[in-house]
Amino acid sequence: MIEMTNTFLIIDDDVNVRKMLTYIIMKNNLGKVVEELNSGEQAPEEIMFYQPDIVLIDFLLPQKDGIEIIRSCRTLGYKGKFIMISQVDNDTMIAKAYENGIVFFIHKPINIIEAINVIKGVCENLRLERSVAMIKDAVFHIEQAKQTNVEVNWRQEIEHIFTAIGIIVESGCKDLTKLIEKIITIKKKSPASIYQLQDIYRQIAEEESLQNNGSIHARTIEQRIRRTILKALENIAELGNDDYYNCKFIEYSNVLFDFKQVKQEIKHINNPREDRGKINVKKFVEGIISKLNF
Missing domain, CATH: 3.40.50.2300 (Response regulator)
Structure with missing residues (x-):
């Protein structure tokens, strides 16, 4: 309440x-x-x-x-x-x-x-x-092990949200999780920090290139993430199209997306000649983070 x-x-x-x-x-x-x-x-x-x-x-x-x-x-x-x-x-x-x-x-x-x-x-x-602020004040002096448990919890919360909006099996889900984790790390150092998505895409691409002994471009990471978020928009719009009062639609449609774009995606579902709704990666990511306890 x-x-x-x-x-x-x-x-x-x-x-x-x-x-x-x-x-x-x-x-x-x-x-x-x-x-x-x-x-x-x-x-x-x-x-x-x-x-x-x-x-x-x-x-x-x-x-x-x-x-x-x-x-x-x-x-x-x-x-x-x-x-x-x-x-x-x-x-x-x-x-x-x-x-x-x-x-x-x-x-x-x-x-x-x-x-x-x-x-x-x-x-x-x-x-x-x-x-969260009250919790942080209360546990300011807890051991590092407990802090690790908190990090595990918000990673589980990310998986829970991705499952709820139907993107947990999407190929770009891992990249999106890495993006969120890196932004959380930035916000932990300074909540008011300004970050550039392109810089983080490059970091993820470099790390993936090292792990796979290949060459992954930042643009590839961005495309995977955008496709995954677009799938989330499609899933949420489907829920709203079936039932405007669906609890998942109410919970996520405004937090993760521009509501006007959700309505546009619903129009597209009902008439494929209509343009699709648009996504904003930063809004989506900030919306996810706003729901996490970290």
Whole structure:
């Protein structure tokens, strides 16, 4: 159950959007809205003042856009979560949002089910992060052997998730696991570290080349991983197409993928002439990591 401890700040120049999001948050007992803003002019200052757990922020705002506000807040040391509200379809702009730390999107016009699922997912991530932080504080001085057991546990959790979304037998599953493990190692050293996927692809390719006495290219690793994630998108979309309230669909569709792309994949399933949904490797990986205790 999601605890009523989270605070929200909403930034959108459309009063109806703000009212709808406030209603969704209050109606579903997701937390408390501490402030609403209709422009980005004073947004960083207000965010730093209120220190909300979650900021729902429009991509395009008067005075300052959403990306600029997020960058300012991160520079000032804000550690909360951002959910981007957007009607933007430009893939380059959306990719730019992911690069600046956005993992969750709510698309306009707002779909209530999507909004509830996204906000609940972020609330659940916060709850897990707090739980993990408490556990880490409690076991700070445990022996190295116990730490090894914890690592085994999150590796088992990865396998459990891959099994749940139907990719455990895919050929790129091992590469995807290595990618996640290397990013976890980076995050253990510094949670705020910025990493480049291409650098990690090259590391995996070099290691595999040494093990097999051959030459594996980073592009090959990337293609395997992307095919595996695309298969996961297909599997999740199949679940949603059969039952929109399927528990696995609800749990993973927003966390691992852009929900708009999940809906596009469902369209493709029903009409192969429709374009397939698109994947974002970083969002998928960060979504997996958000569900692990490490």
